[in-house]
Amino acid sequence: xxxxxxxxxxxxxxxxxxxxxxxxxxxxxxxxxxxxxxxxxxxxxxxxxxxxxxxxxxxxxxxxxxxxxxxxxxxxxxxxxxxxxxxxxxxxxxxxxxxxxxxxxxxxxxxxxxxxxxxxxxxxxxxxxxxxxxxxxxxxxxxxxxxxxxxxxxxxxxxxxxxxxxxxxxxxxxxxxxxxxxxxxxxxxxxxxxxxxxxxxxxxxxxxxxxxxxxxxxxxxxxxxxxxxxxxxxxxxxxxxxxxxxxxxxxxxxxxxxxxxxxxxxxxxxxxxxxxxxxxxxxxxxxxxxxxxxxxxxxxxxxxxxx
Amino acid sequence: xxxxxxxxxxxxxxxxxxxxxxxxxxxxxxxxxxxxxxxxxxxxxxxxxxxxxxxxxxxxxxxxxxxxxxxxxxxxxxxxxxxxxxxxxxxxxxxxxxxxxxxxxxxxxxxxxxxxxxxxxxxxxxxxxxxxxxxxxxxxxxxxxxxxxxxxxxxxxxxxxxxxxxxxxxxxxxxxxxxxxxxxxxxxxxxxxxxxxxxxxxxxxxxxxxxxxxxxxxxxxxxxxxxxxxxxxxxxxxxxxxxxxxxxxxxxxxxxxxxxxxxxxxxxxxxxxxxxxxxxxxxxxxxxxxxxxxxxxxxxxxxxxxxxxxxxxxxxxxxxxxxxxxxxxxxxxxxxxxxxxxxxxxxxxxxxxxxxxxxxxxxxxxxxxxxxxxxxxxxxxxxxxxxxxxxxxxxxxxxxxxxxxxxxxxxxxxxxxxxxxxxxxx
Ligand SMILES: Nc1ncnc2c1ncn2[C@@H]1O[C@H](COP(=O)(O)OP(=O)(O)O)[C@@H](O)[C@H]1O
Ligand SMILES: [Mg+2]
Numbered sequence: 146x147x148x149x150x151x152x153x154x155x156x157x158x159x160x161x162x163x164x165x166x167x168x169x170x171x172x173x174x175x176x177x178x179x180x181x182x183x184x185x186x187x188x189x190x191x192x193x194x195x196x197x198x199x200x201x202x203x204x205x206x207x208x209x210x211x212x213x214x215x216x217x218x219x220x221x222x223x224x225x226x227x228x229x230x231x232x233x234x235x236x237x238x239x240x241x242x243x244x245x246x247x248x249x250x251x252x253x254x255x256x257x258x259x260x261x262x263x264x265x266x267x268x269x270x271x272x273x274x275x276x277x278x279x280x281x282x283x284x285x286x287x288x289x290x291x292x293x294x295x296x297x298x299x300x301x302x303x304x305x306x307x308x309x310x311x312x313x314x315x316x317x318x319x320x321x322x323x324x325x326x327x328x329x330x331x332x333x334x335x336x337x338x339x340x341x342x343x344x345x346x347x348x349x350x351x352x353x354x355x356x357x358x359x360x361x362x363x364x365x366x367x368x369x370x371x372x373x374x375x376x377x378x379x380x381x382x383x384x385x386x387x388x389x390x391x392x393x394x395x396x397x398x399x400x401x402x403x404x405x406x407x408x409x410x411x412x413x414x415x416x417x418x419x420x421x422x423x424x425x426x427x428x429x430x431x432x433x434x435x436x437x438x439x440x441x442x443x444x445x446x447x448x449x450x451x452x
Numbered sequence: 453x454x455x456x457x458x459x460x461x462x463x464x465x466x467x468x469x470x471x472x473x474x475x476x477x478x479x480x481x482x483x484x485x486x487x488x489x490x491x492x493x494x495x496x497x498x499x500x501x502x503x504x505x506x507x508x509x510x511x512x513x514x515x516x517x518x519x520x521x522x523x524x525x526x527x528x529x530x531x532x533x534x535x536x537x538x539x540x541x542x543x544x545x546x547x548x549x550x551x552x553x554x555x556x557x558x559x560x561x562x563x564x565x566x567x568x569x570x571x572x573x574x575x576x577x578x579x580x581x582x583x584x585x586x587x588x589x590x591x592x593x594x595x596x597x598x599x600x601x602x603x604x605x606x607x608x609x610x611x612x613x614x615x616x617x618x619x620x621x622x623x624x625x626x627x628x629x630x631x632x633x634x635x636x637x638x639x640x641x642x643x644x645x646x647x648x649x650x651x652x653x654x655x656x657x658x659x660x661x662x663x664x665x666x667x668x669x670x671x672x673x674x675x676x677x678x679x680x681x682x683x684x685x686x687x688x689x690x691x692x693x694x695x696x697x698x699x700x701x702x703x704x705x706x707x708x709x710x711x712x713x714x715x716x717x718x719x720x721x722x723x724x725x726x727x728x729x730x731x732x733x734x735x736x737x738x739x740x741x742x743x744x745x746x747x748x749x750x751x752x753x754x755x756x757x758x759x760x761x762x763x764x765x766x767x768x769x770x771x772x773x774x775x776x777x778x779x780x781x782x783x784x785x786x787x788x789x790x791x792x793x794x795x796x797x798x799x800x801x802x803x804x805x806x807x808x809x810x811x812x813x814x815x816x817x818x819x820x821x822x823x824x825x826x827x828x829x830x831x832x833x834x835x836x837x838x839x840x841x842x843x844x845x846x847x848x849x850x851x852x853x854x855x856x857x858x859x860x861x862x863x864x865x866x867x868x869x870x871x872x873x874x875x876x877x878x
Binding site: 153164165181186187188189191192193195198200336342346348349351352366431441 | 481483485486487489492493497503504507508510511512514515517520748861
């Protein structure tokens with residue numbers, strides 16, 4: 146892939162993403178409001194092209210960033226959701242075992258001879274996201290999202306690292322498949338554990354902070370169109386106050402969206418102590434957190450505490 | 453198009469070399485591949501503003517949140533404190549400070565302008581100007597000096613817990629920590645400031661070559677601001693012994709790499725700037741030890757500070773300077789004497805950073821007489837007990853935004869006062 150990096154991105158991609166600000170606008174049109182750092186990170190990932198590792202707390206918009214990028218490029222998003230115990234087969238490809246069995250039975254019934262090789266051809270191959278991304282026929286590269294890699298085990302991480310280096314997949318029965326349009330790769334991690342140094346240094350890297358209250362309010366207004374400015378600003382400020390407490394699960398943007406949606410449904414136009422109290426459960430999903438915040442007091446939460 | 457003079461004119465490879473090797477010397481691992489990607493990205497991004505350059509560099513070179521404070525400090529040092537690192541942060545903790553800039557999307561007029569600039573026929577690559585008189589070519593290979601990267605464990609080990617054979621390595625690493633002070637603020641708008649700054653890469657590279665191991669500082673064509681004086685006062689009394697050797701390497705790096713002034717004290721104050729400026733680090737430390745007869749004795753903090761202010765500080769060394777005190781604050785004298793001297797120093801210095809390795813101990817609270825009395829006068833209170841923790845020391849020294857400064861100052865004072873009150877109540 147390093148030779149690809151020298152050559153830069155394909156022409157079609159270059160004309161769609163001529164510069165950072167054009168990308169910022171295209172993302173905006175795809176309903177994703179990227180701050181300057183993230184816009185630059187996505188720009189570099191697309192134009193160099195190089196894999197990008199996005200890290201940040203849950204709910205800061207990592208997954209959505211990759212999805213929005215695929216919308217902007219008008220190309221498929223192939224998402225691999227990682228979990229503990231995920232293995233290469235689930236990520237790359239699997240043989241369609243039931244169909245292979247059926248083919249054997251059919252051959253037996255008709256007296257036809259089937260050698261083993263004929264059972265391991267494309268017809269029986271089920272591509273999983275990594276292979277699908279590599280095989281994507283174009284016209285533009287697919288966006289490959291390897292989501293929450295920190296949940297997978299070390300072995301799987303090492304496997305991912307190799308894939309990033311090669312941009313090709315070897316299937317013993319079929320040979321090596323090279324990407325015609327190497328995918329644009331976005332990896333994410335919630336940092337529940339550290340990824341390997343080698344992997345991190347192989348990637349472009351961006352740490353996404355919680356957005357400022359102003360920016361949070363803008364995002365929320367996009368997602369809950371009927372919400373008014375006083376409400377979204379009030380909620381955004383309250384959410385950032387919640388994060389300053391030692392809560393178990395600090396609210397992300399998704400929680401801010403849920404909260405505003407709940408308040409809007411109740412016809413609330415600006416956040417005050419009583420509406421906050423009634424809807425606290427929609428922003429804090431953990432019971433202990435709710436208790437903690439009740440103790441701190443609703444006036445504090447809505448910024449109405451004096452002195 | 454803006455006149456070429458208003459641009460930062462740099463050659464991508466040279467810029468990548470300069471920044472990557474400075475980061476490397478400061479203790480951050482940068483692989484040649486990362487440096488190469490940074491160089492590759494520059495002609496694509498064509499950074500026109502400091503923040504665009506910042507993001508390009510950060511995304512290519514940083515690979516860990518824990519590297520951010522060091523990266524920010526080095527970037528600010530290299531690019532003359534043009535960028536307040538706080539501007540790049542989102543909602544770090546709790547409500548944003550009042551008046552902080554909201555992130556705005558570009559307005560329509562900017563959008564038009566940007567579209568024009570994107571046209572390759574009208575936009576001039578930033579590299580063109582620097583290519584023509586090709587007297588000085590950037591080195592093509594080995595962009596990053598082959599320094600063993602400090603492994604993570606070493607980074608996180610308290611200096612006091614290092615094995616004998618690790619100390620030498622640590623001292624070598626610590627000598628490379630870049631301690632850069634903010635520039636003196638001049639009353640001038642940001643826009644003017646920007647226009648006056650241009651990186652003079654030829655001079656920069658020439659100097660980097662001449663000085664060999666010294667941190668690379670980009671030299672600017674028109675330098676209007678000077679960095680503030682850095683003064684380091686290091687406690688070498690018995691209680692600080694486990695930390696002294698490594699801290700002295702920090703002092704040494706600062707004296708050689710910048711123009712810092714270094715003093716040590718136990719029962720009396722000794723100026724060590726000249727001794728530490730010697731080339732051979734071990735010889736320097738030996739000379740330093742010889743010059744300070746009370747090495748590893750008791751502490752007389754207040755008296756040492758008084759001497760510093762009387763004999764050096766008032767004559768100009770401390771005026772507008774960033775003063776760093778490395779001490780556990782275990783004072784033999786009366787705390788109020790120390791408070792008096794701190795108040796005097798406060799009036800002279802731009803910023804006071806207190807580095808106390810004991811701060812890292814679990815359950816530590818600054819309640820010893822000396823420390824509690826001194827804290828209200830400090831702008832930052834950091835531990836500096838590991839290589840990783842020195843990042844925060846570097847950040848505290850380079851911090852300079854008036855807003856940020858006022859804020860930490862206020863917080864620290866409030867905290868110290870609470871603790872003071874608490875002790876009185878007991
Ligand atoms: N910058 C943004 N612009 C628009 N919507 C956003 C943005 N950031 C986050 N969101 C929304 O917030 C929610 C959480 O984002 P998500 O990408 O799932 O977070 P993460 O993957 O970091 O945990 C989603 O509903 C997403 O649409
Ligand atoms: Mg996600």
